[in-house]
Amino acid sequence: MRGVCNKRTVGVADSRPLLFTDLDNTLIYSYKREIGNGKVAVEVYQGRIISYMTGYSHDTMMRIREELHIIPVTTRSISQYRRVVFGGFSGENGVSENVYRPRFALTSNGGNLLIDGEPDESWRKESLELISSSLEQLREAENLLASDPDRSFEIRRVDDFFTFTKSERPEKTCERLSAALDSRIVSVRQNGSKVYVVPESLDKGTAVRRFLTRFNAYTGQVFCAGDSDFDVSFLSLGDRAFCPSQLCGRADGLEAVCPAKGEVLSDVIFEYLQRALDAKGK
Known part of the structure; x- marks a missing residue:
């Protein structure tokens, strides 16, 4: 279970699930990787598409986005994160009318917290103190x-x-x-x-703990997803994790759902979340 999450106090409670998720190779994928037909562009850089989501993951995310909180947790800088536009593009340079940007994002390996796309100065100041x-x-x-x-x-x-x-x-x-x-x-x-x-004081696990302490009105089930060593520190903080099988032995008490050979991690994540939300609604 998720340690610090169980100690949260409740303000005006929001019981929707929270998904803390890495971006690259977890939610979105480089143009160099084969992820099947029907993929959706989510990042354009210097006039060309460089990142995609699978069609299934994109469509499911857009359908269930109001039923949970999706919180990117990424090593990307603020400027790199801002290039990612969920909801896709209408062309290589045109942003879709159906844009979705999560309210919160933890960038710079947790050093920055973006709220509605803007960095929170108190969070940044605290992060700089942590790494002094x-x-x-x-x-x-x-x-x-x-x-x-x-x-x-x-x-x-x-x-x-x-x-x-x-x-x-x-x-x-x-x-x-x-x-x-x-x-x-x-x-x-x-x-x-x-x-x-x-x-060492700047890792994604510390950032997720700080977030859950600060936003203690979010009382829903916590899911964590990632694919690399950078993500190990926060994967075991949720009720359920999603990661490649090679990471399963890296975190204490990790209960993980892992993609089978040939499966895309993001599809596994959203299939599970869709079923969980459907079950909750019955």
């Missing part, structure tokens, strides 16, 4: 990356919260960073060619 003891290690990581022979991209401090770059040999870059940095203060992570150095 990590700043020296982030600067050291950036100094190391500046001279890394395998780095293939600029070094970014994402929304002031963590360090990001890319490497032609990411395993070697991560090895060098891990050998030099304090693992008690920052973690070094790789996702394909991408390399991250993230404060």
